[in-house]
Amino acid sequence: MEVYEDILSPSVFRKVESSVLYAPIPYFFGESTAFINNQTDNKFDFSWSHLVYEEGQTHSSLGPFLETVLLNLIDNSNQTINKLLRIRIGLVTTTPESVTHDPHIDYDSPHKTGLLYLNDTNGETYVYKEKYDINSNLNSREYLEKEIKVVHVDKAIVPKANKFVWFDGLRYHSSSSQTDKSRRVVITFNYS
Numbered sequence: 093m094e095v096y097e098d099i100l101s102p103s104v105f106r107k108v109e110s111s112v113l114y115a116p117i118p119y120f121f122g123e124s125t126a127f128i129n130n131q132t133d134n135k136f137d138f139s140w141s142h143l144v145y146e147e148g149q150t151h152s153s154l155g156p157f158l159e160t161v162l163l164n165l166i167d168n169s170n171q172t173i174n175k176l177l178r179i180r181i182g183l184v185t186t187t188p189e190s191v192t193h194d195p196h197i198d199y200d201s202p203h204k205t206g207l208l209y210l211n212d213t214n215g216e217t218y219v220y221k222e223k224y225d226i227n228s229n230l231n232s233r234e235y236l237e238k239e240i241k242v243v244h245v246d247k248a249i250v251p252k253a254n255k256f257v258w259f260d261g262l263r264y265h266s267s268s269s270q271t272d273k274s275r276r277v278v279i280t281f282n283y284s
Contacts, residue, residue: 093219093247093259099168099208100161105254108161111154112181113210113277117142119183137193139267144179144279155179162281165206165256177203177282184215184276187269195243195264197224197232198282203261206281209251215270217249217257217278224262236264251276 100108119140144152145159158179166173177199195218198205207217220243224232228239236243243264249257251270259265261282270276 093257093263094169095247095249096169096256097252098254099165099256100254104161104164107157108208108279109210109253111157112279117152117154117181119181137191139193140183140185142181142183144181145176146178146180154181158279161208161279162206162283165208165281166283169256169258171204171258173283175284177284178280179282180280182267182278182280184267184269186271186274188271190215190268190271192218192268193266195220195222195236195266197262197264198280199261200224200232201226203282203284204258205261205263205265206256206258206283207249208279208281209253209255210277210279211251211253211273211275213251213270213273213276215251215268215276217251218245218266218268219247219249219257219259220244220264220266221246222264223260224264226262232264240264251278 119142145155222240222243228235
């Protein structure tokens with residue numbers, strides 16, 4: 093896992109901010125931040141998302157621009173990329189008390205997860221020590237519930253504008269809601 097402060101140049105980050113934070117983007121409601129059809133008693137375990145790109149399909153006019161931003165992030169963090177899997181903008185609204193969302197991984201196959209924070213908030217991202225075993229014959233949710241059962245925080249990342257973190261995408265992670273700002277906005281990049 094690597095964390096980079098001020099990863100993008102000021103002018104590039106201002107363009108990302110204006111294109112995402114201050115533009116009319118359609119966001120779609122998800123009753124759970126991590127799983128489709130998740131049964132939860134927590135009324136604050138929800139989020140909003142804008143799918144930009146997924147597995148060869150561009151779903152948003154932001155696609156080409158954010159693909160270029162990803163290449164900039166890759167270069168600035170000394171990585172390589174073979175394949176882009178997904179770009180997703182996630183938005184979490186404020187809650188009276190912080191709510192930690194369900195631990196999850198984004199894909200059940202080897203990949204990297206990169207998070208670009210667009211604003212400062214106190215809604216931390218938790219990256220856990222536990223990883224999904226792709227040879228387990230269970231999907232990642234079943235593996236978490238049947239084999240891992242309890243996760244342990246390896247790193248808590250406080251969102252800060254223009255901070256980028258990337259890690260092995262098979263590591264479980266979760267977002268949390270913030271109490272200090274009206275919204276928490278993060279661009280998630282999944283790639284191999």
